[in-house]
Amino acid sequence: MIEILSPAEIDRARRTGALVGSILDAVRRRTAPGTHLLEIDAWARDMMTEAGARSCYVDYAPSFGDGPFGHYICTSVNDAVLHGKPRDQAVVAGDLLTLDLAVSLDGIVADSAIAFVVGDAASEADAHLIGATERALAAGIDAARPGARIGDLAHAIGGVLTGAGYEVNTEFGGHGVGSTMHQDPHIPNTGRRGRGYTLRPGLLLAIEPWVMADTAALVTDADGWTLRSATGCRTAHSEHTVAITEDGAEILTLPPRQ
Template structure:
């Protein structure tokens, strides 16, 4: 069921969004060569445990697209991994492409956001182009998220940026409704037909999350952890996401990182 929030409820969602945004901003600065993924996961755990009313949306999360309950506080996907990356004993290297996806509930309301970056100084121009494409697609999707438009307008805006950059789009996983739960209705595919789908209205809160891979739109689930989604051809992936609220005017980014 698609939930429509009141203005008061959107205000109540803002602390969770700010908290998620602030943690991702800190993690961006922490993600350097020599840092272990488990250190980043532990940092998020500490931040959640120190915040009154905060709960992880990932720990013990067990949807049908994963294998068993997720046991960590953040999704960390490196290089050919693009979504649902399970933190493990891996030390970041100069030039790694890292995607960080974080969802936290504060006082019963969820904020969900993701960023991608290249670690260290050895930045491959193609990695930077891929990341920028996801960021541009996110901005295009947000710009289309206006009352009176259709859900397909958001999907088409995201897909148009991907195709303009030469990337194909996987629509198995995409954006989604956000509220008291992390993943709610409606699904927001990263490609679609403009002027089609659910009519957008004030109070709809959704996560828009473009994710593209450099050489394919095909993924497989890593059998080692039963969660991490990787490109079938080994090419790199990037992922960017914000939780936004549709209003009577401009959409409000609830997970803004003040960057």
């Protein structure tokens, strides 16, 4: 299903996106060495509940997961890159943490992810890894405009990631959003220009480049959800929800004051 939202629905999407951006920003600021992943989950739950929003994850049970996810935010640490299930684990200084959050407010979903190093300045390798996903995200957003094709976004994203020296996994990527969290079109993190669905105003897209330092292969954790690098290497993941407008792509999930 591909939804094209009305101007009134795009206004609602802006409110959802602002909430997602503010929750991720608040959680990032509160996270320090010694913070537990379940504590992060509780913070996200409390902030979205206070705003009258609904988690897209608690009851989420796709074919690739092991039953309902059962938590409010994805917390992926170090070698975990996607769908990190919160557990009784405290982060320590130097951990590379990715937070991924999808929320529904007034019937419209927004989805975003941030990666950062806990407590310490990022090492050169971690800064390169995180920076590559952020630059790839910016390139994908820059390519997103009416008349562009999904392949144009995928090519822009993949060019940055491979140019930074990383292999690209195409099992998981970006996607459409709207009244539900995962919709068509799928946005692979590499591809060929001029291919795929043609973008039009009113489309909401979650663009999400992610990489692993020395592999493109994933393994599934014993929890049935958390996806890790097959080699145990560090990982990073960046994501924004954007609305396609007549003028290009409007980022909806920026943190406050940005």
